[in-house]
Amino acid sequence: MSFLRDNGLSITLSLMTAATIAGMLVAGVETFNHEASLHNGSPVTLVDYVFSGHFLSALFENWESEFLQMTAYVCLTAFLYQRGSAESKDPDAGDTEVDEGPRHRKEDPAVPWPIRRGRLVRTLYSYSLAIVLAALFVLSFVLHLYGSAAAANLEAMRHGEPSFDIWTRLADSEFWFECFQNWQSEFLSTLVLVVLSIFLRFRGSPESKPVAAPTAQTGK
Template sequence: MRRFLRDNGLSITLFVLFLVSLVGQALTGWRANAEELRMHELPAIGLPEYLTSGHFISAVFENWESEFLQMAAYVLLTIFLFQKGAAESKKPDDDNPEDETPEKRRSDPTAPWPVHRGGLLLKLYSHSLSIALVALFVLSFWLHLAGSTQRTNEEALQHHQQIKSMVEMLAEPEFWYESFQNWQSEFLSIGVLLVLGIYLRERGSPESKPVAAPHTATGH
């Protein structure tokens, strides 16, 4: 168990922090929603009901959507775009191991089994990371849309207004405002990390270049 925790400490810690933050969001969102309902002289709802409400679903997947978009875009853009001096960029003037043809490693017993299998399976496996991230973005976008539609309709019923469909919600500026306000911050953060990593260091972190590396050094 100790070895397992050591070898997987980073992912375990991140997922624990995720769960703690999600629980915090649920509890504080529930309280905030109860206050909003009280102001409209409506009865508060229980926590289980709140977790299936548009208020919670929309807020959760609005953020997931932007995160998965950021990661998918970064993975795909770093295939053919470079940033000289950045730790996470491929070297623009040298051969990079990421571009190696996987068929060359077919005889390697340690290679993943799709490499040995070849064919369509290998082609899919060769792009499995971007496929997974794009799929998670599309799913999160759809759930954000569904949650926003549900939240809008819940508010419409409270004010005796007409409800909207998901297709109609796509034409609403408020929905796209929710998306763009997160998208811009995600692209800004990854761009800032990329550029700051050229000149600044964090000793011991694989996301940083070695402390003594020159600013012009690209990659690890």
């Protein structure tokens, strides 16, 4: 039971992710086959649909925007401030690095192993969260591009139009419309969270200031 208690947040979010992807698959294959029937095409199975451009484009279009949002959030909150927000460091506290201590406790076995290695490994580890999130964004962007090109080529074939390669799709305004329509919503939602956490509270959440905290207080 302690495992479930200690990992309840990640377990619940994993289950919610799996459930919504399953729902997306069921609804998506139904939509795809309906469109195929309108063009005298053959229906596809659920397994075939998983590897279709229609599904891959939609899935990674959303993942891409989420990873972009998280990368930007991690990086921007390291250097920029919003007074009163629970999502910001205190601008009056200076730029003192809060995790300076472990560098002087390399012999402590509880300290992550990269801290006990050389300067390069330690430096990479110091920014590893943003590095991995950025890599996931790039990977999702590439997979979105691949799926979008495949879906667009299928649509072109249905209408008797010539197909095009992935580089042509990269330069296509429709592809960038797919990107920007998601990117703007991610930045907006982050902005809303940053600003609302100045004035509003949620008791017990680490994303909120204490209920009785002054509006001008910055940080958790």
